[in-house]
Amino acid sequence: xxxxxxxGSGLLIVLFLVVTLLPIVWCFVISISPESEMLxxxxxxxxxxxxxxNYVSLLSGTGPFQGKLITGMTNTLKAVLLTEAFTLxxxxxxxxxxxxxxxxxRTTMTMxxxxxxxxxxxATIITIYKIYSQYELLNNYIALTxxxxxxxxxxxxxxxxxxxxxxxxxxxxxxxxxxxxRMQSFFRIVLPNSTPILLAAALILFLNTWGAYQIPLILxxxxxxxxxxxxxxxxxxxxxxxxxxxxxxxxxxxxxxGLTAIFFRKYLVSGLTGGAVKG
Amino acid sequence: xxxxxxxxxxxxxxxxxxxILLVFYxxxxxxxxxxxxxxxxxxxxMRFVGWDNYVNVLKDRGFQDAIVNxxxxxxxxxxxxxxxxxxxxxxxxxxxxxxxxxxAIAIIPWALPPMVNGIIWRFVFYPGYxxxxxxxxxxxxxxxxxxxxxxxxxxxxxxxxxxxxxxxxFCAIVLLxxxxxxxxxxxxxxxxxxxxxxxxxxxxxxxxxxxxxxxVMTNITIAGFNAFDELVALMGYREMGQTxxxxxxxxxxxxxxxxxxxxxxxxxxxxxxxxxxxxIRQLGRSQR
Numbered sequence: 001x002x003x004x005x006x007x008g009s010g011l012l013i014v015l016f017l018v019v020t021l022l023p024i025v026w027c028f029v030i031s032i033s034p035e036s037e038m039l040x041x042x043x044x045x046x047x048x049x050x051x052x053x054n055y056v057s058l059l060s061g062t063g064p065f066q067g068k069l070i071t072g073m074t075n076t077l078k079a080v081l082l083t084e085a086f087t088l089x090x091x092x093x094x095x096x097x098x099x100x101x102x103x104x105x106r107t108t109m110t111m112x113x114x115x116x117x118x119x120x121x122x123a124t125i126i127t128i129y130k131i132y133s134q135y136e137l138l139n140n141y142i143a144l145t146x147x148x149x150x151x152x153x154x155x156x157x158x159x160x161x162x163x164x165x166x167x168x169x170x171x172x173x174x175x176x177x178x179x180x181x182r183m184q185s186f187f188r189i190v191l192p193n194s195t196p197i198l199l200a201a202a203l204i205l206f207l208n209t210w211g212a213y214q215i216p217l218i219l220x221x222x223x224x225x226x227x228x229x230x231x232x233x234x235x236x237x238x239x240x241x242x243x244x245x246x247x248x249x250x251x252x253x254x255x256x257x258g259l260t261a262i263f264f265r266k267y268l269v270s271g272l273t274g275g276a277v278k279g
Numbered sequence: 280x281x282x283x284x285x286x287x288x289x290x291x292x293x294x295x296x297x298x299i300l301l302v303f304y305x306x307x308x309x310x311x312x313x314x315x316x317x318x319x320x321x322x323x324x325m326r327f328v329g330w331d332n333y334v335n336v337l338k339d340r341g342f343q344d345a346i347v348n349x350x351x352x353x354x355x356x357x358x359x360x361x362x363x364x365x366x367x368x369x370x371x372x373x374x375x376x377x378x379x380x381x382x383a384i385a386i387i388p389w390a391l392p393p394m395v396n397g398i399i400w401r402f403v404f405y406p407g408y409x410x411x412x413x414x415x416x417x418x419x420x421x422x423x424x425x426x427x428x429x430x431x432x433x434x435x436x437x438x439x440x441x442x443x444x445x446x447x448x449f450c451a452i453v454l455l456x457x458x459x460x461x462x463x464x465x466x467x468x469x470x471x472x473x474x475x476x477x478x479x480x481x482x483x484x485x486x487x488x489x490x491x492x493x494x495v496m497t498n499i500t501i502a503g504f505n506a507f508d509e510l511v512a513l514m515g516y517r518e519m520g521q522t523x524x525x526x527x528x529x530x531x532x533x534x535x536x537x538x539x540x541x542x543x544x545x546x547x548x549x550x551x552x553x554x555x556x557x558x559i560r561q562l563g564r565s566q567r
Contacts, residue, residue, distance in 0.1 A: 009370065009373060012366060012370050013370060013375075013377075013381065016366075016367060016370060016381070016384075016385075017384065019444070020384055020385065020387065020388060021384065022410070023399045023400055023402075023403050023410070023444075024387070024399060026399070026402055026403060026410045027398070027399045027402055030402050039402075039405055039407050039408055039409065040407075040408065042408060043408070043413060043416050043417055045413060090293045090294050090297075091294075093290040093291070093293065093294075094290060094291050094293075094294045096290060097286070097287040097290035097291050098291070101283050101284070101286060101287040101290075102283075103283070103284050103287045106287075109291065112298075113294075113298070116298065116302050118501065118551060118554065119302070119306070119548060119551075120504075120505065120524070120527075120544060120547050120548055120551060121505075121524075122524070122527045122528070122531070122540070122543070122544040122547070123305075123306055123309055123544040123545065123547070123548045124301065124302055124305040124306055124309065125305075126305075126309055126312070126531055126537055126540050126541055126544060127304075127305035127306075127308040127309045127312065127541075128301060128305050130319070130537065131305075133319075146297060146301060147301055149297055150297050150298055150301045150302050153294060153297075157294070182286075207390050210392060211391070211392030211393060211394065211395070211508075212392075213392070213393065213394045213507075213508045213511075214507055214508070214524075214528075217528075218532065228392075229392050229394040229395075229508070232394060232395070232398060233394070233511070233512070243402070246398055247398075247402065250395050250398045250399060253392060253394075253395050254391045254392070254395050254399075257390040257391055257392065258387050258390060258391060260390065261383075261386045261387055261389070261390035262383045262386070262387065265382060265383055265386050268386060268390075269382075269386070269452055269456075272449060272452050272453065273452065273453060273456040
């Protein structure tokens with residue numbers, strides 16, 4: 001009975017590893033295969049002569065798609081940095097106010113924020129597209145970032161709000177008795193003691209922005225402003241689909257979020273169980 | 280107190296302005312547009328048509344198909360995710376030497392861009408000699424490659440697998456943290472009473488997992504309902520097997536028919552309002 005149980009749990013682990021990792025490994029195999037050799041009619045799993053040609057041509061901006069991948073990656077990084085810079089301060093301010101200051105309409109505001117998380121993107125984006133095209137804000141990264149801010153803030157605010165509310169009031173009050181203003185006690189006591197949750201928030205923002213597709217598809221689809229997720233869609237032309245290139249681009253796009261998730265899993269898990277949701 | 284209110288006002292001003300400009304105002308305008316015939320190419324010819332757009336959408340065969348497709352994905356994602364995340368949570372809970380490594384691996388699919396997930400799985404289910412076909416071929420189960428994702432139902436099933444692959448880690452982690460909070464003495468007591476493993480799981484573990492089921496189910500619903508990136512990666516913008524989100528996108532932006540597109544958005548929003556109600560209630564409960 002004990003043996004059977006250990007066997008069962010061992011099988012479960014193997015199954016888990018295969019389902020989770022094999023698809024990614026396969027994508028890597030495709031990416032190091034000479035163009036489309038892997039998908040040709042052969043039963044073998046590995047290419048005869050592995051090559052890094054796809055990576056070289058993507059990263060050096062040569063080959064059929066020139067600098068597309070580098071441009072896409074730069075755009076995605078730009079969006080990530082801007083989103084972090086805008087969203088974090090705004091969310092910290094709002095969450096602190098909603099958690100610690102009592103005023104009329106506080107619950108209504110919190111609920112209104114939360115309800116926006118379940119509104120489908122298209123209910124707002126069609127109109128935003130029209131407004132942006134009127135004011136020539138399409139393909140403008142600041143304008144795009146503001147939409148990200150409204151899309152990601154509610155969940156981040158909710159996460160921080162729960163944290164600030166549970167932060168022991170006594171400590172803050174003690175600091176204020178010692179002559180700190182409310183602002184000083186926030187910056188010197190509350191904020192330094194909130195680094196894990198702030199890190200979790202920053203990580204979730206990074207993952208969301210890095211993977212965003214629908215919003216930039218509509219608001220930033222210009223040749224020079226496409227993010228990485230859109231560029232990957234383009235390695236197929238009328239005559240040819242460059243599977244190796246698509247695979248290589250996929251691997252390049254999954255390394256940053258993948259490594260981030262592995263290294264910072266502790267913070268992500270605590271953020272997740274603290275009520276955060278990634279798109 | 281008065282000063283506090285002022286502080287709250289200024290602290291909430293930025294998010295308030297952004298939300299009003301980019302969420303609440305657009306939603307109202309979208310409703311206004313949905314009552315008009317309105318093409319982006321001929322904006323000057325906008326005219327009021329009442330509920331015509333709504334009637335046209337509801338009567339459209341493509342819309343009805345898209346609704347069915349979305350529901351099929353939703354059901355399949357729910358089934359796969361609940362089973363897989365429960366197994367994964369139970370696996371992570373056992374104290375293996377490699378538990379830490381397993382958790383690290385488990386979180387990867389959740390962190391990846393949905394578009395990349397779609398691409399990865401497209402290679403797995405490639406209709407020629409993709410991974411699955413190679414495996415089946417080497418096992419001598421098939422003689423010729425199976426044409427995956429070439430008909431409506433297998434496309435939907437594969438889409439559901441891809442979506443589930445992405446959200447299982449989240450659900451498993453939520454379930455795991457719930458499992459770890461269950462008092463060990465309850466298991467002891469059940470064991471003393473002579474319950475076997477399955478009975479313990481059914482009458483102790485499952486009922487005590489109910490609190491996190493709400494969060495898990497809302498996430499499954501939101502992910503299944505909004506399935507878009509993965510499907511685009513898998514099959515492009517073709518009509519067969521498209522979900523309501525893809526239907527909404529193609530109707531709006533291929534034909535630039537914004538009145539109709541807005542009506543579709545509103546129908547979807549009202550439909551998801553039911554889920555939204557339970558979602559907010561769930562969050563409200565977890566606040567207490």
